Structures are given as C-alpha cells and as structure tokens.
Amino acid sequence: MEYLDLSNNQFNGQIKEFPIENQSTLFWLDLSGNRIGGPIPNFFFQLPNLFFLWLSDNLFNDTFQLNKIRTLTILSMLSLSNNNLSVDTTNVSSSSHGYPNLQVLQMSLCNLYDFPDLRNASYLSNLDLSNNRLRGDIPSWIWEIKEIYLDLSFNLLTGLKKLPISPNFSDSIILLANNQLTPTNEVTLTVKGIEVWPDFTSVDMSSNRFEVEIQGAIGNLSSLYLLNLSHNSLSDAIPRSLGALTELGSLDLSENMLTGTIPWELTKLSFLSILNVSYNDLKGMIPTGRQFQTFSADLFEGNAGLCGFPLNKSFSSPHEPGSTPYESKDEEIEWEYVFVASVYVVGIGSVAWTLLFCRRLRERYFLEDRRGC
Structure with a gap:
C-alpha cells in the first residue's frame, strides 16, 4: 500500500503501536479531520518512504518531540495543526539533517514557545506557526528561506532580528497580525522599507503596536493584492503612492491615527473591492467614481471631518459659511x-x-x- 487517505471521518480513540517493516512503501498518510486522540504513534516515523503526513484537526495530545521527523528523510509535507499537542522544538538544531526536502510545515495551535530551527530546510515554502506562544524576535533565518506563505499571527512576538529580507522571499503572503510588534528600529525599517520586495502579494500586520508613518515608497509593491495595517497607531497622511498599486483588492487602514484627506489617486484602483479607513482622523470630501461608489458608510465612520457619499454629511457652502x-x-x-x-x-x-x-x-x-x- 502506497496511499492511505482516511481524512474527514469520525474515527476516534487511540492508534496503537505496531512494528513496521523497513520495506514499507507507504508514502501518503492523511488522517486529518477525525477525532483520534492519544500520543502520535512512533511507528509513523519508521515509514522510510513517507512523503506526506497530515494529522491536523484531531485530538492528538501529549508532548511531541519535533526531532522525531529527522528519520523521515524524504518527508515533504507535515501538518500537526489544531490538536491538543505541545510540540517541543528544543532538541531541534541546525545540524539536523532531517529537513532537506521539507516544503510544508503547519503547526498552528501546538503550544509552541520557541521557533524550530529550520535553517537547513532550503525548500520550505509554506510555514504556519500561528496561534502559539512564540515570543521575542522573529529569527533571521525566517527571511532567508524562500517561503510563499508565512503565518506567524496570534503569537507574542515583539520584534525582528535581521533586515533586509532576502530577494528570494517574494511572491509571498506574510501574516504577522495580532502580535506585540513594537516600533523598534527593525520594525520601523519593515514598514518604511517594505520599496524593496516588489513581489509580495499579501501583507497583514494588523493589531500590533506600530507607531510609524506609512511611507510613499510602499507604492513600489506592484504585485500587492492585500494590505492590512489596521489596529495600530500609524500617523501622518495616507500616501498618494498607494494609487500605483494597480493589483490592490483590499486595503485596511482602520483604527489608526491617520490624518489629512483620502487621496483621489485611490479611485484609479479598479480592482479595489474593500477600503476600510474607519476610526482615524481623516477629513475632507470622500473621493467619487469607480469603486468608491460601491463602498458602504461603515468603512468611513469614526472620522469626524469626512463628508460626502456614502456618509450623510455634506460640504458647507463656499459663499456662506455654515450653509449648504x-x-x-x-x-x-x-x-x-x-x-x-x-x-x-x-x-x-x-x-x-x-x-x-x-x-x-x-x-x-x-x-x-x-x-x-
């Protein structure tokens, strides 16, 4: 047997240990979406040809030593997310030789306190460590791997350890939301110097502690589709250069301290389906035309100085102050x-x-x- 997919059933209970022959040809094992409990069986890591191991969305518990996967030398895809596990990464070192083919690693909700050292996982393209207890700085090796999807959201991270990001880190979705990132020198460079990696497609840095300005060079992110900087303390004006992001479909700048007007250049963004600037300190007339005619009033509320459609407020007459x-x-x-x-x-x-x-x-x-x- 080479391929075994038992996902999304209602299997429960615990998988008992049993010996595995070295000649086993099983390369694909998917048990996700069940109610299997107990510790992860050790015999899984005695399958020499295992390429795909998906154990997410179960009730596996106990402490799992991540260094067990070193024996699976051709393992490419591993998911342990959404269980009752506590994954221990302390014995995983950069000298380990067990990750040369690892491409996908998902460990969301695994009670992680420390980053696994994956510096030699040169093919890693999808890394999900969200909803854990990771703290301190984001390690430098994160930015040296050619990841397409990186999710570090919902942790206790406070800063970055190294910049700039490698040019190979492109065409990527970066999720850093709901951490405790503060305006250190490194973070300031991240938001201001974000001119450097034009192939990012999605950046989510919402719900952190940024207090820096959005710089005009952000317009160089020509491939950006989603940008979320909401729930921070960003100040100054919305840069006009955002109008150069022709692929932008979602822009969320809500719950900040942005001032000035909404740039009319944003009306040129024909793909823009979501624009949320609510609860800032913006003023003036809301631009009209194209996508702006489809936005609802709640996306602009909380700005006492804004007026025009879709808000009910309107400009005062230029001839007689206070009249319309x-x-x-x-x-x-x-x-x-x-x-x-x-x-x-x-x-x-x-x-x-x-x-x-x-x-x-x-x-x-x-x-x-x-x-x-």
Whole structure:
C-alpha cells in the first residue's frame, strides 16, 4: 500500500503501536479531520518512504518531540495543526539533517514557545506557526528561506532580528497580525522599507503596536493584492503612492491615527473591492467614481471631518459659511413667496382704500351691484 487517505471521518480513540517493516512503501498518510486522540504513534516515523503526513484537526495530545521527523528523510509535507499537542522544538538544531526536502510545515495551535530551527530546510515554502506562544524576535533565518506563505499571527512576538529580507522571499503572503510588534528600529525599517520586495502579494500586520508613518515608497509593491495595517497607531497622511498599486483588492487602514484627506489617486484602483479607513482622523470630501461608489458608510465612520457619499454629511457652502447649497435654494424660494404675497396684499389694499375714500366710485360700485341683482 502506497496511499492511505482516511481524512474527514469520525474515527476516534487511540492508534496503537505496531512494528513496521523497513520495506514499507507507504508514502501518503492523511488522517486529518477525525477525532483520534492519544500520543502520535512512533511507528509513523519508521515509514522510510513517507512523503506526506497530515494529522491536523484531531485530538492528538501529549508532548511531541519535533526531532522525531529527522528519520523521515524524504518527508515533504507535515501538518500537526489544531490538536491538543505541545510540540517541543528544543532538541531541534541546525545540524539536523532531517529537513532537506521539507516544503510544508503547519503547526498552528501546538503550544509552541520557541521557533524550530529550520535553517537547513532550503525548500520550505509554506510555514504556519500561528496561534502559539512564540515570543521575542522573529529569527533571521525566517527571511532567508524562500517561503510563499508565512503565518506567524496570534503569537507574542515583539520584534525582528535581521533586515533586509532576502530577494528570494517574494511572491509571498506574510501574516504577522495580532502580535506585540513594537516600533523598534527593525520594525520601523519593515514598514518604511517594505520599496524593496516588489513581489509580495499579501501583507497583514494588523493589531500590533506600530507607531510609524506609512511611507510613499510602499507604492513600489506592484504585485500587492492585500494590505492590512489596521489596529495600530500609524500617523501622518495616507500616501498618494498607494494609487500605483494597480493589483490592490483590499486595503485596511482602520483604527489608526491617520490624518489629512483620502487621496483621489485611490479611485484609479479598479480592482479595489474593500477600503476600510474607519476610526482615524481623516477629513475632507470622500473621493467619487469607480469603486468608491460601491463602498458602504461603515468603512468611513469614526472620522469626524469626512463628508460626502456614502456618509450623510455634506460640504458647507463656499459663499456662506455654515450653509449648504440646498439651504441657499430654499432661501430663494422663500423670497419668491414673500414677493408674491406682498403684491397680492398691496393690490387688495389699493382697491379697499379707493372704495373707502372715493365717494363717487363707491356709489357707482354699489349702484351697479344692485342692478346686477
């Protein structure tokens, strides 16, 4: 047997240990999406040809020593995510020879306290260490591996250890959200110098502690589709250079301290389907045209100085401070009514005055009136 896929069933209980022959040809083992508990069996790591091992979304528990995978010399894809495991990486060193073919490593929700040393995993392209307890600096080797997907979100990370990132780190999705990254010199360079890696496609640095400005050079990220810098303390104005990100589909700058106006250059982004600038200190008229006509009001709320569609507020009249064009029109209509009413009153008053004070006209008027009866 070479391929065994038992994923997404309702298998439960514990897998018992049993001996494996060295000649086993099993290269694909998928047990994900079940309710299998207990420790991960040791015989899994005695399968010499194992290429794919997917154990995520189960109830595996106990402490798992990551150095066990060193025996699987051709292992390429490993997922231990979403179990009740505590993965111990302390005995994993850079001298280990067990990762030369590792391409995918997923260990989300594995109670990790320390980064595994994967410096010799030169083919690693997908690394998920999210939802753990990783703390301190992001190690320098992270930026030297050619990863396409890197998820370090929901940890306790506070800074970066080395910049710049290798040019090979491109065409990538970078998720650093919900950490405790602070504006150290390294982090400042990351946000300001993000001009350097034009092939990034998604960058999520939301819910950290950035307090630096967004620099105009961010417009050099020509391949960027998603940029999320929300829930930080970013200040200054939104750079006009964002209008050069022609592939941008989602931009979230909400919950910051951004000032100034929304650049009209953003209306040139024909793929932009989400723009969230809520809860900043922006002012002025919201740009109109193209995608801006489809955005809802909640994406702009929390900016007392913003006005225009889709908000209900509008600009004041440039001629009369505090008034709107609609108020001026109403005032013109009211004056027309006043003029007509005045003419009517003057006309009736003139007839009444003539009849009252001119005897001849009064007698003639009443005489004709009696004849008519």
